[in-house]
Amino acid sequence: MQPVLELRGVTKDYSAHRAVDDVSFTVQRGAFFSLLGPSGCGKTTTLRLIAGFERASSGEILLNGRIINDAPPYCRNVSTVFQNYALFPHLTVRGNIEFGLRRKGVRDMAGRVNAAIDLVRLAGKESRKPSELSGGEKQRVALARSLVLSPDVLLLDEPLSALDPNLRLEMRAELKSLQQKVGITFLFVTHDREEALSLSDQLAVMNRGRIEQVGAPRELYLTPRTRFVAGFLGSINWIDGVGVRPEAIRLTRTAPQNDVRRRRARVESAVFLGNRLQVRSRTGAGELIVAEASHSEELRPGETVHLWWTAADELVLPPEPQ
């Protein structure tokens, strides 16, 4: 099946630096696809290239098989939800949501607009102006405004980062169910790994303008192809050039019997995190290893412990290029 969105070797140069470097990936119709990476990795620039706010220096961007590099934003059937929502302050909620439909000259707007308002659960607030809305409500207006146009791809630029932490979790769940209900392809940009891992069908990790790896969240977490991906998706220990995740390390007071990788270490700190204990220990060779233990354990700094893990849990990855 033809992917709804495809990027081939897309590059964006600014005078001082290269923001997007030979980026290629495909997005399938109806998927929740995330671009994940630290600030400055080029994910937002990539989004803007797809939306049409910037022009690619080289490479092709294809929407439904057609190259759209030269098409201005108002000619592309993609819609953007901005980080600061960008709601028109001089229009009401209804006016904002209608905006795109008016541009298309759609006749029977009321029906579609009402459906969108119900979809994001803003019924009763149509006549309010953006200044009278809370952060979460503004975001829902932004979503409705874009969704009502049935775009081929909905682009979301870190939509949850401006919300309070508890609201963020709530909106995360809402976003996922919304996407599944509407069936529109979502391209989601974020720096929050939990968000990306929990929401996405497919995930692309970016670093310094390049794509490090694309795949399903589980695949990227369990079988990362670079150290950067491994480290970005979760905490990881690098012991003797080999990576082991804290949750894969077992911690005992007596030495293990079976044929496993092992280290003997002295506890430096044991932090109670509620559902588990995070233990930092230092080996005789000076390596710092982070492991997890049951929250009912009583470990004191200075105690000697044995850390062990199986070979299967190891991640052997090449070191980062300079």
Add this chain to the structure above:
Amino acid sequence: MNRVRAIALTPGAAVIVVLFLIPLAITCAYSALTRGAYFGLGPPWTADNYRRLADPLYGMVFLRSFALAAASTAICFLLGFPLAVFIARSGRRKNLYLHLVILPFWTSQLVRIYAWMFLLRETGLANGILQALGIIRAPLPLLYNDGAVLLGLVYAHLPFMVLPLYAALERLDPNLLEASADLGARPWTTLSRVMLPLAAPGIRAGAVLVFVPCLGAFLVPDLLGGGKSIMIGTVIQNQFTTARDWPFGAAMSLVVMVIVLVLLWVGAGRRGEDLL
């Protein structure tokens, strides 16, 4: 803290009361008196001065002043808006470009009006170039008419329009313009449906700052219009110099004040004080 505040406010309040409010009150009084034999004025109290203003002759003057002020405002907006957009988008060089607009204005209004006298007269540069290019054979009377006055008014007040427009545009979130395009609006639509409505406070401020001085302008119609383009400002000035009809001049001044106040009330609405 009240003592400090009282001391700080007193001299200024005195200046405002003695040198502004009281003179206005006296002007009100004079407008209802009669012109004296030589120079003075005195009783009887009369409303004649206001009745005289109803004469169609003065009606024409008011109309012309309104028309010229309105035209100047419109032209200043058309010329100033793109410039304000340019400056707002110019990134690091914003300050430089702003200064380039303000600088010539800050020097001397008289000189700037005189410059156009120099350019537009029959033996001036404008005619010289047109003749040299063969477009005309005899010099055109570019000076001493409504057109020259309009040009002078626009030239003198353009910065007053550019600055508030720039201030309003600068505060505009660029994401809003991107969102508009993203939702399918072509550039002209983004301009009319998003940019202009959101710049409205700046447009209002600019319109007031251009229209009001243009309405009561004196130097431009006097120097660039000769005797041909009479505006309210020149008539009023005349009453207090050559015509020596102070009560009539006072009446006219008050009518202008009232018109200005009404315009401000209509134009600025409830947020009039915010302009200060």
Add this chain to the structure above:
Amino acid sequence: MKRALALYAVAAYAFLHAPLLILAAFSFNRSRYTVWTSFSLDWYRAAFRDHQLREGAWNSILIAVTATTISTAVGALFAYGLWKRRSRWLSASLYLSLITPEIVTGVSLLAFYQWIFQFWRLHLGMCTVVFAHVSFCIAYVVLVVAARLRGFDPGLEDAALDLGATEWGIFWHVVLPYLKPGILAAALLAFTVSIDDYVITSLVAGVDSQTLPMVIYAMARRGVNPVVNAVSSVIVFGLGAMILISERLRAS
């Protein structure tokens, strides 16, 4: 779109600056007609020798310096007083004085002076001009200083009070230093407004208090005169340089 806007900006700036540059260029023309003959400083010499121009310039500077000093001091204090607690009628009057057409202000000041002269045997002269200038400069000063005050953290005053400062001490040692750049900008603005004024000054000036704009106006009224070109260039570039220099000083 960006290119079109930039081109337009160039044209707009040319429109704004060209007349003055052309004026200045022809002030160096030996001939009084708009045909370039040769470079000459004759008109500048004539301008400097003109007795009326010299007197007018001197009067203008004297008046401007006096009016600026008074209006800046009074205006800055006034802005501070208004900042502590707003007074609707004072703000409204100030706003009104800004928005009143010059001709109306000038005319009412003239009427006021003549009315006063019935009681004291005075006449129009330098003083009447200075007071008139103070009257319209104050609004500009308040505008600039008030803008500067808007960025002042009132918490600083409370902190000073807490540390034992007196009300006056606070104004002198906390607020005033902060206001300095604003006050300088206001003074500069008042100075240029005062030195440039024609309409109000011409109405309230006496025979012995002709200002530079009045002299220039009389010469311009008689027709184009290269001496006026020369004087104009001196004013424009002199004031322009003054403004630029003061901006540089402010930036540092």
